[in-house]
Amino acid sequence: MTPFLFPRRLLAVLTLGGLALTTQAANFTVAYQTTVDPAKVAQADGAYEKASNSQIDWRKFDSGAEVITAVASGDVQIGYVGSSPLAAAATRQLPIQTFLIATQIGAAEALVARDGSGIAKPADLIGKKIAVPFVSTGHYSLLAALKHWQIDPAKVQILNLAPPAIIAAWQRGDIDATYVWDPALGVAKQNGKVLITSGELGKLGAPTFDAWIVRKDFASKHPEVVRAFAKVTLNAYADYRKDPQAWLADKANVAKLVKLSGAKAEDIPLLLQGNVFPLAADQAAALGAPTTQAITDTAGFLKAQGKVEAVLPDYAPYVSNQFITN
Structure with missing residues (x-):
C-alpha cells in the first residue's frame, strides 16, 4: 500500500499490539541461529510479521560468520550474530549497526571434553x-x-567446523572436545564433561554476547520496522522474565523453542537460565559505551590472535539505541 491512501491522523492510530503499523510493507530477510531464547516463541507465532506489517523470510544459519557474509552481500537485512563476528564485521567497516543486545551468554555456550578423550583437566x-x-x-x-x-x-589442534559438522565429528569420535552452542552442545554433553562455560569466562574478564544487527541502508529506509522488530523481541523477553517458571510450564513455549533451536526439551530450562536477556531499560544504556567498549575489547583480542588486521579507533558508529522504545 502507498502512504497517500491513508490520512496521517488515521495512520497514527492504526496499531497492532501497541506497535504502529508501517505505511508500506518492507518485506525483508532475517538470519537467525539455533540459540535458545524467549523470542523464538514470537518468531514461531508470526509476531514479527504482524508488528512490522511485512513478510519475513527467516533463514537459519549455523554461525555468525555465515550471517555476516549474508548481510554483507545484501541478501539479509537483519541478522543474529555473536560479539566476536560482530567485532570482526565492524572492523571490516561493513555497513551494519547493532540495534539490540539479544543475550549476555552464560551456560548456553561451553567447552566440552568427550568421555574417553583423556581430558580430565585443562592441561590435558x-x-x-x-x-x-x-x-x-x-x-x-x-x-x-x-x-x-x-x-x-x-x-x-583447533579445527574450524560448523555446528552440524561438529555433531557428526563428535558422534564419530573424530574430535576430543568442542566449544559450541545448542543443538551441538546438547549432543556433546550426553557423553562429555563441561570444562568451562561462557558465563564463567565472563566473570574472568572475557564476556560474550549475542546481538541483532541491521544493514544501515535498510534501517535508514525502514526505521519503524527495526523498532517493531526490537519491540517484539523485548516483549518476549519481558514475558519470560516476569515469571520464568510459569513460562516454562507452558509446553507450547518449550515446543516452539525445540522446533527452532533443535535443543532437547529437557535442556531448555538450563539454557534459558544460563543467559541474561536484557529488557528495554537495560538496552538503552547498554547500546552505548558498554557495547562499544565490548566490541573494542573483542576486536583487540582478535587482533592479538591474528584474526583481524587492525582495531578501529571508534566503534560507536556500529552501535545504536535509537530503535529501542519503552
Missing part, C-alpha cells in the same frame, strides 16, 4: 583436537579459556 587439552566455528563467540571464548589456563593455542 594439549595435543587434542578441539572443534569450534571460527570467528564465533565460541572461538573467542575458547581462546580466552586457553589464555586463562596459560595454554599456547599452537599446542592444541
Whole structure:
C-alpha cells in the first residue's frame, strides 16, 4: 500500500499490539541461529510479521560468520550474530549497526571434553583436537579459556567446523572436545564433561554476547520496522522474565523453542537460565559505551590472535539505541 491512501491522523492510530503499523510493507530477510531464547516463541507465532506489517523470510544459519557474509552481500537485512563476528564485521567497516543486545551468554555456550578423550583437566587439552566455528563467540571464548589456563593455542589442534559438522565429528569420535552452542552442545554433553562455560569466562574478564544487527541502508529506509522488530523481541523477553517458571510450564513455549533451536526439551530450562536477556531499560544504556567498549575489547583480542588486521579507533558508529522504545 502507498502512504497517500491513508490520512496521517488515521495512520497514527492504526496499531497492532501497541506497535504502529508501517505505511508500506518492507518485506525483508532475517538470519537467525539455533540459540535458545524467549523470542523464538514470537518468531514461531508470526509476531514479527504482524508488528512490522511485512513478510519475513527467516533463514537459519549455523554461525555468525555465515550471517555476516549474508548481510554483507545484501541478501539479509537483519541478522543474529555473536560479539566476536560482530567485532570482526565492524572492523571490516561493513555497513551494519547493532540495534539490540539479544543475550549476555552464560551456560548456553561451553567447552566440552568427550568421555574417553583423556581430558580430565585443562592441561590435558594439549595435543587434542578441539572443534569450534571460527570467528564465533565460541572461538573467542575458547581462546580466552586457553589464555586463562596459560595454554599456547599452537599446542592444541583447533579445527574450524560448523555446528552440524561438529555433531557428526563428535558422534564419530573424530574430535576430543568442542566449544559450541545448542543443538551441538546438547549432543556433546550426553557423553562429555563441561570444562568451562561462557558465563564463567565472563566473570574472568572475557564476556560474550549475542546481538541483532541491521544493514544501515535498510534501517535508514525502514526505521519503524527495526523498532517493531526490537519491540517484539523485548516483549518476549519481558514475558519470560516476569515469571520464568510459569513460562516454562507452558509446553507450547518449550515446543516452539525445540522446533527452532533443535535443543532437547529437557535442556531448555538450563539454557534459558544460563543467559541474561536484557529488557528495554537495560538496552538503552547498554547500546552505548558498554557495547562499544565490548566490541573494542573483542576486536583487540582478535587482533592479538591474528584474526583481524587492525582495531578501529571508534566503534560507536556500529552501535545504536535509537530503535529501542519503552
